[in-house]
Amino acid sequence: MSRSAHPAGPRHADVYPEGHYTAPATDLNELDPKVWSRTVTRDADGALTVGGIEVARLADEFGTPAYFLDESDFRARCRAWSDAFGPDADVFYAGKAFLSRAVVRWLQEEGLNLDVCSGGELATALDAGMPAERIAFHGNNKTVAEIERAVEAGVGRIVLDSFQEIVRVAHVAQRLGVRQRVQIRVTVGVEAHTHEFIATAHEDQKFGIALADGLAAEAVRRALTLDGIELIGIHSHIGSQIFDMAGFEVSARRVVQLLAEVRDEHGVELPEIDLGGGLGIAYTSEDDPREPHEIAKALSDIVTRECESAGLRTPRISVEPGRAIVGPTAFTLYEVGTIKPLEGLRTYVSVDGGMSDNIRTALYDAEYSVALVSRSSDAEPMLVRVVGKHCESGDIVVKDAFLPSDLAPGDLIAVPATGAYCRSMASNYNHALRPPVVAVRDGEARVIVRRETEEDLLRLDVG
Numbered sequence: 001m002s003r004s005a006h007p008a009g010p011r012h013a014d015v016y017p018e019g020h021y022t023a024p025a026t027d028l029n030e031l032d033p034k035v036w037s038r039t040v041t042r043d044a045d046g047a048l049t050v051g052g053i054e055v056a057r058l059a060d061e062f063g064t065p066a067y068f069l070d071e072s073d074f075r076a077r078c079r080a081w082s083d084a085f086g087p088d089a090d091v092f093y094a095g096k097a098f099l100s101r102a103v104v105r106w107l108q109e110e111g112l113n114l115d116v117c118s119g120g121e122l123a124t125a126l127d128a129g130m131p132a133e134r135i136a137f138h139g140n141n142k143t144v145a146e147i148e149r150a151v152e153a154g155v156g157r158i159v160l161d162s163f164q165e166i167v168r169v170a171h172v173a174q175r176l177g178v179r180q181r182v183q184i185r186v187t188v189g190v191e192a193h194t195h196e197f198i199a200t201a202h203e204d205q206k207f208g209i210a211l212a213d214g215l216a217a218e219a220v221r222r223a224l225t226l227d228g229i230e231l232i233g234i235h236s237h238i239g240s241q242i243f244d245m246a247g248f249e250v251s252a253r254r255v256v257q258l259l260a261e262v263r264d265e266h267g268v269e270l271p272e273i274d275l276g277g278g279l280g281i282a283y284t285s286e287d288d289p290r291e292p293h294e295i296a297k298a299l300s301d302i303v304t305r306e307c308e309s310a311g312l313r314t315p316r317i318s319v320e321p322g323r324a325i326v327g328p329t330a331f332t333l334y335e336v337g338t339i340k341p342l343e344g345l346r347t348y349v350s351v352d353g354g355m356s357d358n359i360r361t362a363l364y365d366a367e368y369s370v371a372l373v374s375r376s377s378d379a380e381p382m383l384v385r386v387v388g389k390h391c392e393s394g395d396i397v398v399k400d401a402f403l404p405s406d407l408a409p410g411d412l413i414a415v416p417a418t419g420a421y422c423r424s425m426a427s428n429y430n431h432a433l434r435p436p437v438v439a440v441r442d443g444e445a446r447v448i449v450r451r452e453t454e455e456d457l458l459r460l461d462v463g
């Protein structure tokens with residue numbers, strides 16, 4: 001299928017329902033820097049380039065669908081977070097957003113720590129040489145084998161998520177003859193303003209131990225009596241894709257209150273608090289994310305103020321951004337396969353990927369932007385739904401967007417801000433082959449996670 005423009009392609013600019021969706025006032029060729037990674041631009045021919053390389057060349061060399069990750073943007077975001085928090089705080093990149101050996105090396109080079117939440121993430125971190133003391137190990141149901149591996153490796157901290165886990169980690173550490181540093185994850189009772197499935201600090205969900213009813217205080221009591229563990233702090237993560245700092249402020253206040261209660265009851269001042277990740281990014285031009293320096297200032301001001309009024313020494317703060325670092329740094333490149341105008345409704349544009357490379361739209365009703373990137377176009381906008389090739393009508397990548405009405409099979413379109421929770425949540429549904437991740441920097445592109453092959457699929461099928 002040719003990738004060149006199809007001047008004779010279907011024209012259906014008039015299919016979007018009048019008055020329901022307003023065609024965008026902005027030029028569809030414009031790439032909003034809020035949603036695209038930093039080195040993305042259009043060249044003189046109107047094609048998108050990233051790291052100085054044109055998308056058609058990337059598609060020819062690496063195929064589609066594929067994720068292209070802007071390495072210098074990733075590194076710049078790491079630096080912005082660590083500069084904003086400074087030497088008296090710690091930034092842990094949340095590996096669940098996207099993890100690979102290359103990412104682990106970049107994190108080390110940029111001075112960040114790493115949060116992992118499974119044996120697989122831990123193995124990747126260690127294999128790529130992340131010093132164990134810079135790793136935090138999370139998860140609401142770590143297996144004993146995972147705990148053993150983490151303790152043996154010497155991870156800097158394990159974040160305890162339940163009463164059973166307090167005992168489990170203490171026993172493993174004692175058996176291995178070490179004292180494991182731990183934090184206790186508490187749920188502070190904050191309703192984060194985000195999708196239900198990514199809000200994590202209200203009480204009716206699976207993570208952490210509630211501050212309510214004295215449960216968290218009881219967890220601290222138990223942790224302080226066990227020899228195998230050293231309680232170094234309290235952890236709270238209130239959810240994901242959050243723009244409003246109010247939830248973080250309430251969370252910080254409640255965590256500091258618990259520190260004061262612990263001091264009053266046990267005479268111990270816990271030296272650390274972790275306020276989790278969850279900062280939102282721009283998926284569309286409507287989103288207005290906060291900058292790391294604003295977040296750092298808001299959090300450290302509130303913690304300092306609360307500690308002063310409780311007569312506590314200010315603890316060392318840590319945070320765990322995942323999406324806010326990697327999310328904006330990548331886009332997914334697709335080739336348009338079929339185009340179906342539905343009279344009076346919208347036009348369905350099918351691409352060569354779908355819910356197997358981006359489940360977030362189906363899972364959270366996530367919103368995305370999309371652009372024609374193999375060329376520019378002055379054609380009128382048409383309302384589209386970008387869908388995948390899977391056997392589900394919910395297989396939607398971008399629910400509502402505008403693309404030029406001369407869009408044609410063979411065109412390349414790209415969905416920005418897919419660096420977080422896309423490749424890491426990718427699946428083999430319909431035996432799709434999970435796309436590669438290609439890092440692009442200063443005119444060079446290299447595969448950091450290769451495309452799956454049919455041999456990979458068949459290797460696991462041993463029946």
Ligand SMILES: Cc1ncc(COP(=O)(O)O)c(C=O)c1O
Pocket residue numbers: 094096097115138237239240241276277278279320321322323324420
């Ligand atoms: C404990 C914890 N920390 C950090 C994160 C990262 O969140 P985000 O990628 O939204 O920053 C998560 C996400 O689920 C989490 O559960």
